[in-house]
Each structure stands twice: as structure tokens, then as C-alpha cells.
Amino acid sequence: MTIPFRLALIKMSPRQLLDNPVLLVVEVGAAVTTVATVLDPSLFAVSITGWLWLTVLFGTLAEAVAEGRGKAQAASLRQLQQTTTARRITASAERAARPVALATLPVEEVPSGSLRAGDVVVVEAGERIPGDGDVIEGVATVDESAVTGESAPVIRESGGDRCAVTGGTVVLSDRIVVRITSDPGQSFVDRMIALVEGSERQKTPNEVALNILLVTLTAVFVLVVATLWPFMDYSGIEPSVLVLVALLVCLIPTTIGALLSAIGIAGMDRLVRRNVLAMSGRAVEAAGDVDVLLLDKTGTITYGNRQAAELFPVDGVTLDALARAAQLSSLADETPEGRSIVDLVHTRGLAQDTTVRAGAELVDFTAMTRMSGIDLPGHRIRKGAGSAVAAWVDNTGGRMLDELDEIVAGISSSGGTPLVVAEQVADRPARVLGVVHLKDVVKEGIRERFDEMRAMGIRTVMITGDNALTARAIAEEAGVDDYLAEATPEDKMALIRKEQEGGRLVAMCGDGTNDAPALAQADVGVAMNTGTSAAKEAGNMVDLDSDPTKLIDVVEIGKQLLITRGALTTFSVANDIAKYFAILPAMFVVAFPQLDTLNLMGLSSPESAILSAVVFNALVIVALIPLALRGVAYRPAAAEVLLRHNILVYGVGGLVAPFLGIKLLDLVISLLPGI
């Protein structure tokens, strides 16, 4: 905790406080009372002055603590930046080379810090990648744990959507050629360091607007206190600078003024903790405002692979017989579909016998046959698309059943994929056993999350390359509000534009180069870390875990950030009422004893009342630092429900808390001799 304190002291310099007018006023007030105390010292004056300085310190401490939390992370990131030697392909050689393989070209050794965008370097196993870039030749496994925290190595290859590499990560195998995409000092890691340290933090639009409100309130109270001087003078009360400054500091919104920037830094930090990097605070704020979420079906809504969901036997075949055949044909099938069939049969407790008899021969799926299966002595099993299996059955002299057509059509129209299973025993005509229903399985719990989104007034739109039929079935099952089927990048872009023209804010995530325009167009664009540099460049957030579901978390964090700001502002303003009841009677009771009626808390003496209010005002900042960093408790709900809850907690709470707090402090302070 010493580092935050030292940082907080540095932040107390008036120049640094120019950004924070509320605290600046407190500091000026503290300076004024210091002079007053020197001129006319007393225990009361010293106590007030001391606590006013503490108020400034606590205010800067909040920001220092918030920034301190990013420091450790920044330190580990800095290690990635150590200069290494890069092997750069000489520009002339590169120009002359095509179509020769780049990796064979002559290289020159340069320090990694001198690489500029456009340079091409060769990196081999065991070497550190010298800068951000795209793989333009080769494929390699890369250890990105230093950036993502994920220990499993990832594959990076040229072309495609997995070509981006980050400077500082380590190539574990093979050799790749990388085209550098960032200039020195502007790499991804540089930006990450700046973000987690909060050093490049700019006030977000809403923060600026809130600051204007705080400045206005401060101005009002400066005016109130300044004009109180002549009013008191007229009323025969000698105004005391010390007391007027104490009143001013208690009235101006010091709580929110002190915590405002900490709330913003902590919001970014909460994202970082979930491995999402927001490129600006503005993006986090926009996330709270999002009206429409565009979600890719695969990976977000469904697990991404079709899985066996149901077995339909036909022609009097028992379920067990079908299950056995389906399982046999899939035992050696390493595709996700194949494994899911085995799993399904297993979980249903069917066909326990899994031994493959000797002489079994696997028939792999080919594009030609569109079937896979297994050949056992005197027994052949095939599974595949309806038409392919029909052709096979027909060939052996077997026949297809009308019953089957109905089932196949039924599965197709529900958005699933029918897999027909048939067997041939000896040389007899083959016969159809039944159908396996393969479908895209919707993730567990996702429907509930969409319900929450709806309650918050956010529309979810599923984006998929599937046909409309499949898309609709999955959309219904997952509970999204709308879907875009057979979506091309252009369709996605058009959808975003259309929503934005209606005044809505759109969030999406994407990874490919063709997602880049849409990511840039969206108000909140979360790029997957596995994606291309173009996508990462276009989005305003990067998810290091590459988990599209994160988009929902991002929205919630944005909302939590805004709610925290509003709640603490309300709390801060509501506090003033109790402070008036503490300080005003204390100030005026000399001339108007009847005003003691307003001393609702029964505070022991005027000095004790004023000091208690000042101490409460300072301590409440410290007490609320954890809340500012953590964010207020938030659960998705309709606006009205959220508002009622937060008003009760922070509005009514802010009204009542200082009455109790000041009274308690007064009980302690009144014990001090001399006050």
C-alpha cells in the first residue's frame, strides 16, 4: 500500500488536480484554513485543517489505487518488450524474389526495436516474434501465454483468419515469415501497457458530462458559501473562514469527485481481468448503451459442431439395433459428429457391447461416396446423407421406405441434418435401419442470458451462414430475437448500418479479415485474439480468450460502470442534506438559539458537529473506494427495476447514512478535550 500512497501524494499537486475541479477546490480550501490556523491556532482549527488535507489525500488515493492495480500487469507485459535481434529479409531481395519461397531469402540482423510496418522477418522455433504482424508464409505453433494467460500453444498460419501474431510471443515449432504491421511504440503490447496503467486515459464523453454537473454543483456551493458571509454579517454572526470552508467542502460533491476517475479505470480493469482489452474508455461506455447484439451462431450460441441428438429406427428395427449399428459405424470416426453418436448411444445406455470384432475394416467418408461406415465379415454398415445411402441400398437391390422420407424431411425442416444408417448382411439386399438426427446443439444457459438481455431492452440477432430453415430452428431454440441467415460480410455490414440509421447502437464480434469493415462500423466491435491483424485493428476491443460469448459480459461491464457512476453521484448529493442539519445549526445557533431545533442528531457542540461532518466526508471516500473499484452489484433487469433498486440503496441510503455516521463520530469526537 505504500506505492499508492506515494502516488496519491504526487497526485495532490495542484497542477495534477486541474483535471479534478472538485478536489482542487478542497485543496484550495485546505490551504486557506491552513493560513487561518497559523494565524489563530486552536485544536479545532488544527483538526479541521488536518482533515481537509486528508480529504484531498483520500481523493487522490482512490485514483492511485485503481492505477496501481494495473501496474503489476504492465510490468509483466514490459518483459515482452525486451529487444531481440530480428532477421529481416532485405527489401531488395524480397522484391526480386517472388514466387520463390521467402524463407530462403538472404536476411540481415537488426534490433527488433528498429522494425517498421511493412518489414518482413523470418522467425524460427525457439525465437521471440520481434513485432506485431501477419504470417505470410508457413505455419507454426506459438506460445502466447504471456499475452493471453492461456498456456496451450496456438497455431498461426499464413492466409486465413489465424495469421496474426503478437510481438513478444514465442514460436515453438517450425518456421514462419511475418510481415510486421506496427511501427515502434505502437504495438499491441505497447497499447496494452498504456491501457492497464491508465496512463493514456482520456475522459469519456459521459465522464465529461458528469464532470460538468459536478463543477456546476461546486460552483453553486461556492456561491452559497460566499454569499453566506454578508448574510451572516447582517444577522450579527461573525463569519469564520474555517467554518465556511468546512461547510463548502462538506457540500461540494467530493465523494463522486474523488472516485470518478477510479470508477473508469476500474471498469477497464474489470474487462482486462476477463481478458478483454478495450482500446478506449469510450468503447466501454458505448457497451453499456448497446441496443443490438449481433452474435455469430457458431461458438456463441451453439457449440459449433453438429451433434447427434436423437435416433429414429424404421421398419420395425429396434432402437437398440439401430444404436448398435450407428455406434459400430462411428467407433473409428474421429469427426465430432462421429464422436457425438458414440456419446449419445452411451448416455442413453444402449448397445453396451463396444468391442470391434477382428477383421473390421473402416470405410472413410469421401466427397464421392458421401458415406462412411465399417465392413465386418459378412456385415456392412453405412451411414450418410439420405440420397447417398439410398443409392447404395438401391445398388444392392434393397428398397427405400416412405416412412424414411417423412423422418428425413422432418429433421431437415427442423434445421437438423439427417444421417441415414443402413446395413447389409451377407449378400442380401441392404436395408435401412433408421436415422440419426444431427443438430447444432445450443449452449446450455444461453437462452436465459438472452432473456436477461431482452429484459434490459437489448435485441439479440444471430448471424449464421446456414440456410434460413436451419437458422430459424436454432434461433427459436436459443431464444434470440432475430436471425440473419446465409449471411455474407456485406449482409452483416448492411444490417449494422440499418440498425444504426434507426439510432441504435450495435455490438458485434468477429475474427476474419472480412469482418474488419463490420467491426469498424459497429459501435462496439470485439475482435478475437486468434483473428487477423485487420480485425484486431478494426475493432475497439480485443478478446484474448477469443470467446464470442464475452460480448454479453462486455455489455454488462459497461452498464455496471455507468450505474456505479450514477449511484455514487446520487449518494454524494443525498449526503448533503444530513450535513446541513449538522453544520447550519452549529453555525447559526449563536445568534438564533431557536435553530437548535434543527440539530436533529443532537450533536454535542457546534465544534464537534462541524468536525464530525468534515471527518465523515473524508472517511466516506475511503469507505467507498472498494465499491468504486468493484462496481456496484448488478443483475440484468428492466430499467425501472434497476432504477428503483439503486434509488433505494444509494439515494435513500445516501440520505440516511450520514445521519448515523455523523452522530457516531460526534459521540467519539465530543470526548476529545478542547473540542
Add this chain to the structure above:
Amino acid sequence: MSSTLPALLQVAALGLLLALTVPPLARYLAHVYSSPRHLAGERLVYRLAGVDPGADQHWRTYLTSVLGFSLVGVLALYAFGRLQQHLPLSLGMSALPADGAFNTAVSFVTNTNWQWYSGEAALGHLMQMSGLTVQNFVSAAVGMAVAVALARGLARTSAEGRVGNFWVDLVRGVVRVLLPISVVGAVVLVALGVVQNFDAPHLVGTLADGSQSLTGGPVASQEVIKELGTNGGGFYNANSAHPFENPNALSNLFEIYLILLVPLAMALAFGRIVGDRRQGRAVLAVMSILLVASIGLLTWAEMAAPGSAPGAAGAAMEGKEVRFGEAGSALFAAATTGTSTGAVNAMHDSLTAPGGLVTLFNMLLGEIAPGGVGSGLYGMLMLAAVTVFLSGLMVGRTPEWLGKKIGQREMTLVALYVLATPAVVLVGAALAISLDAGLAGQQESGPHGLSEVLYAVASAGNNNGSAFAGLMTGTPFYNTLLGLCMLAGRFLPIVFVLALAGRFATQQRVPSGAGTLPTHKPLFVVLLTGVALVVVGLTFVPVLALAPIAEALQ
């Protein structure tokens, strides 16, 4: 208490009358300010004035028109006042002093109607009718126009800052709203016994064998717009306490009704203009809560007669007319300070201490419950913007109101608005209380003396115009100070309101959903009421504690 029942009946009758007439008037107002058609007479006015009624003005043009029109009004009234001895129907009155003419000119153009003079002793008929009465109409219409411009700004989407046509709004406000109601209202007032003539002053013998000159005049016609336009400038110095202006309990009730009619109807008209009538009902609800609360408190204070002098006398009847009683006076006082009218039927200086506190608080609220014609609505809407900003954050979105974002620039304008009037009042009162010129006219010292000064400045700064009396304000110091307070208290807010209207009109309208803050539900009504009370409370409680609160707790 035997007088409780009539007091309640009176309020109930008023409530019924308003409930029956406010909604249809609101419908009519919304139509007036959105209809594309011009009446033949209006077209003639536009042609004579050389304005294009079809032009949709940018907010800056709209503002320039408002300020230019008002400046011309001030100059004309000033000239009237300085030159009235040369004008017909002057009744032999001499020219007003320069500071007095300035004060009066500003007072009537700003819809304040602060009167440092005695109407019957200082002004001729022509000055009253064609000078002051004209301003009574147009200053009210200006307030309505500005409020409508703000409502339009909220209703429009991507309109590049265009908020309507000031000249059309002004002319329609006068021709289609204020004039027709005034004609009917004046006839009703005459029927209820208000005088209306051009006779020379009557000389009558009094019981004590003296003689008295009674000035009649076109009283009913000025009386009706005095109330309807929330102006408050009386024909006579005694204002609505004078039997020629307000002869009986029935005329008293009718005048209170006229005071409240348009400000309340503007709230509902707002809902219609923004296309969501529930919004208007919410604003109306807040106004009504504050108004009913102040009526209740004032009536209680006056009838329970707290304080030693009223206690000894048996009732707080000092400064009140016997024909209205405590309840009739309290109701009038609540209505006239809750709106920016400032007409009085009793001397507010003589109200009980808590009663005086309520009238003062009403004005310090910024005249929003229900406030002046137009100005009450826009004042309330600006506070609604503050409420939306705070509570909007607490639903997890950047604040938006009726689909319009309250961002940095919008908040700046709202903040300046919120700051303007309190600054005028606090600085003005502090100045008056610390200068010899300000203390010179004080009748009392101590808390009551502070109340008197605070009341005068609050009344001027909030364009109310009622006086606490007890303070001699016809001095060059007060005429100048209060004149400046009235100017700043009227036109600074208008600048910010119209600028905000322009910002809103530029913005695209964001569709609302379950995630957006509902601004028509009871919760928002409670919040807005709370914000209004807290904002004013926090600003003025210290000085109020030294003045009426200290007095009331004595």
C-alpha cells in the same frame, strides 16, 4: 375548526374547474403550435411585419428574434414612461424617473410585473393599456413560444437545430390563445363586479367627513390578462386586494383559476407535442404535487396562526382582506408565487412566518409549480433533464431523454440554466444586504428584514413580481438592481433553453425500449419532485435558515 370546510370546498371547486378545462385547452394549445395553417388576420400581421411565417428558424435565429423583440419592447416602454405627460389619457401624470422607467420597462417585458410605483398614482390610462397591457400579452406569449420551441426540439429528429418560427408562435399565442380567453374572462370578471370604465376619478365623501378621489378605469380587461398571462401587475397598488380588481370570494376564485389555467395546460400540451401524452401527464403530476403541497402548507400556516401576534389576535388576519379570509388569501398566495404571477390579494409581509417561507420557497423553486406561462414548463423540463442525467446513469445507460442523449454539450447548457437564477438571487440579495443603499429602505431588521430583501430579489430574479412589502424599493438602487435581476433572470435561462432545444433538434431520436429510463412513470415523478426540492433546498437553505426559518422557530 369551522372554517376548514369552506377552505376545502374552495380548493375542491378550483380543482374541479381546472380538471374540466385544462385537458381541452392543452389539446387546443398543441394544435395551435403545430397547425400549418395561418388565419387571415395573422397573415396580415406577418405581411405588415415583413416576416416569412413559413420559415423554420434555427435556434439562433429564434433566440435573436426573442431577444430583438424583447429589446424593442423595453425601449418602447421606457419611452412611454419617460414621455407619458405628453401622451393622451395621461390623467395629468408626470414622467417617470429614468431608473423607474427602466425598472418598469424591464419588469413588464420580462413577465415579472414588479411594481415599484402605485399604478393609480403614477400611470395614465394609455401607458397602462397600450404599454403595459400589450406587454402582458406578448411577454406571456414569448414564454409560451420558448417552451414550445424546447418541446419541438425534443420531438424532432435530425432537424439541424431548427425549432420553429418565433413570430408565428408569438402571434398565435396572442391571437389564438390569450386574446380569446381574455375576452371571455373579462366579461366574467365584469359580471362578478370588477370595474371597467374610462370615467374621470370620482370624488366621494367619506364617513369621517373627508373626501376621497376614486380612480376607475379599464380594470377588468387588464385584470384578466394580469392573471391569465401570469403577469401580476395590478391596475391598483393594492393589486387583487383592491375591491375594484377583486371584489368578492367568487372573483377571487376565478382569478386564481385564471392564474393556474395556462401553466398547467402547457404541461399536457408538451406531452402532445412530443407525441407521448404520458410525458405531459408526468410533468403535470409533479407540478400538481408541488402546488398542492404549497397550498396545504400555506393554508395550514395561516389558519393555525402560528406566532405570538396572530395568537393573541385570535387569527392571522393582519394584512388580509376580510372578504377572502385566511384560506382565500393562502390559496391566492400559493397560486401567485407557485406561478410567476406575483399578483397579491393580501400583504405577503404579513403572512405568518412559515407562510412567508412557503411563498419564498415557491419562487426560489424557479417558478415551476406550475410556473409562469411557458417559463414554468421549460423550467420544469430543465430540472427533468438533471433528473434524467442522474437516474439515467443508474439504469446502466448514458442518459437519454425522450430518445435524446444528454451528453457533454447538453449537460453544459442544463448546468448553466440551473446555475443562472440562483446566482442572480444570491448575488443580488448579498449585494443589497451589504450596501447602505440596500438597507436604507428596510422597515424591520433581523430575520424579517433579511426575508424582505431576499423576497424582493427572489421575486425579481424569478420574474414573479410580487413584493413582500416592508421594503421601500422605489429607490434608484433597487430599481436598478431589481431591473438587472429581472433581465438576467428572464433572458439568461431563455438563451440556455433555446440552445438546448437546438441541440436536441439536431440529434437523432434513439428508439426507447425496456432498457431505457421511463420518464412517465410514478417513480420518475417522485424523483423529479425530489430533485426540484433538493436542488433548491441545498442552494437556499442556509439563507432561509437565517431569515424565515429563524423567524418561524422563534
